[in-house]
Amino acid sequence: MASVNSVNVDGKQNNSEVIIIGAGIVGIAAAAVLSxxxxxxxxxxxxxxxEETSSGNAAALAFSEVLPLASKGVMKKVPGWLMDPLGPFAIRPSYLLKLLPWLYRFWRASSPSALRNSTVVQGQMMQLAEREMLALAERAGVTDMIHHEGNLELYESEAELQAAMPGWEAKKQAGIDYTVVRGAELAALQPGLSPRFVVGCFVPKWKNVSDPKLYGKALWAYAEKLGSRYQQGIVTKIAHMQGGAEVTLADGSKLQCKKLIVAAGAWSHHLSAQLGDAVPLETERGYNTTLPVGAYDIRRQLTFPGHAFVITPLTTGVRVGGAVELGGLTLPPNYARSEAMLKKAKQFLPQMNIEGGRQWMGYRPSTPDTLPVIGYSSASKDIVYAFGHGHLGLTQSAATARLVTQLLNHETTALPVSAFSPKRF
Incomplete structure (x- = not known):
């Protein structure tokens, strides 16, 4: 395809065939597939x-995570979320008023029919995500950065496991294999666990990347080899124009393109609103601490659903993090959340060395129904959205890249994208 490419100098306009706003994992994957x-x-x-949210996640390719964040009776939990700032799911009281419209839609997404629909759609998306990610990794030559040790989800009682079984049955119906493990089998999967954990569910086909930041940069190296380019800049405005779109940066310079993809994570709804698409996007603020290499021999990702955090072995250390805090983009971080998870990790793995860790917070872009926003803008089919993946940006990045490439090429998409439409709200 013909395009005009030039370097932005002295505020003059610069033209490119496709501009992607956002260099997180979704934007990187899209750049690779488009190239x-x-x-x-x-x-x-x-x-x-x-460098931002995609750099500090739990490194999971969570293809088995088909259940929406919303659940039956979810709104009854809101008072508890307000009262416990260090809990697994917390709401900053000062942010509650602003959050109410999103919470209303979140409640609507927890109805039985909505949950069934979201689970089916998410299951289809995950099947595509796994195929596309493994294929992209193969083409990019980074398969050695994907680890296949599985995920061990841990429970402190048989009653806790039984309460989780409807979710596991839903996953089974979606084709996800798991095994219930106890005793010596549980201990072999992760030596050194506290005896408080009496049973677990092991997902053998779960995958993790060696380090999400390094993995993203490796995929970018592949995209760059194919001709993708990068420019640093803060996007303040986007607009449809004859034959494409125009992007305005904070320094006043303008970029023009034939096609535009908005993949700016938690900031994307500010841009979509300029095109007439009011998307209820919220920010799940995620916290973690990355301990030095050798902090403990973690054999595979360990998930503690009752406490909403995970421990992941990386090539660069041991990452302890997760949980959800709804607090927007501007409130200061509450790193006491990281510290609380770290203290629990020490209780769960008593021999773990929790000294010398690096704290981090990131902004997960979350929709009320847990499904991403993938589709054409209201302004033009030359502008496509690719954001709102919540916890699953890394997991669904290659699938999203395939879908947006097909949308921009006006091809039949690998999945129907109506469920991901920005207009569904």
Missing amino acids: EAGHSVLVVDRTGIC
Whole structure:
């Protein structure tokens, strides 16, 4: 495809066939797949390649996570979320008023029919996500960065396991294999666990990447080899124009393109609103601490559903993190959440060394129904959205890249994208 490419100098306009706003894992994957398809791609981001939320996640390719965040009776839990700032799911009281419209939609998404629909759609998305990610990793030459040790989900009583079984049955119906483990089998999967954990569910086909930041940068190296380019800049405005779109940066310079993808994570709804698409996007603020290499011999990802955090072995250390805090983009971090998870990790694995860790907070872009926003803008089919993946950006990035490439090429998509439409709200 023909395109005009130039370097932005002295505030003059710069033209590229496809501009992607956002250099997180979704934008990186889209750049790779679009470049493979022959597009000329420019990625614009305010900080760098895989430097923000995509750099600090739990490194999970969570293809088995088909259940929505909303659940039956979810709104009854809100008072508890307000009262416990260190709990697994917390709401900053000062943010509650602003959050109410999102919480209302979150409640609507917890109805039985909505949950069934979201689970089915998420299951289809995950099947595509697994195929596309493994294929992209193969083409990019980074398969050695994907680990296949599985995930061990841990419970402190048989009653806790039984309460979780409806979710496991839903996963089984979606084709996800798991095994219930106890005793010596449980101890072999992760030596050194506290005896408080009496049973677990092991998902053997669960995968993790060696380090999410390094993995994202490796995929970018592949995209760059194919011709993708990067420009640092803060995007303040986007607009449809004849034959494409225009992007305005904070320094006043403008970029023009034939096609535009908005993949700016938790900031994306500010841009979509400029095109007439009011998307209820909220920010799940996630916290973690990455301990030094050798902090403990973690054999595979360990998930503690009763406490809403995970422990993940990385090539660069041991990451302890997760949980959800709804608090928007501007409130200061509450790193006491990281410290609380770390103290629990020490209780759960008494021999773990929790000294010398690196704290982090990131902004997960979350929709009320847990499904991402993938589809055309109201303004033009030259502008496509690719955001709102919540906890699952890394997991669903390659599938999203395939879908947005097909949308921009006006091809039949690998999945019907109506369920992901920005207009569904």
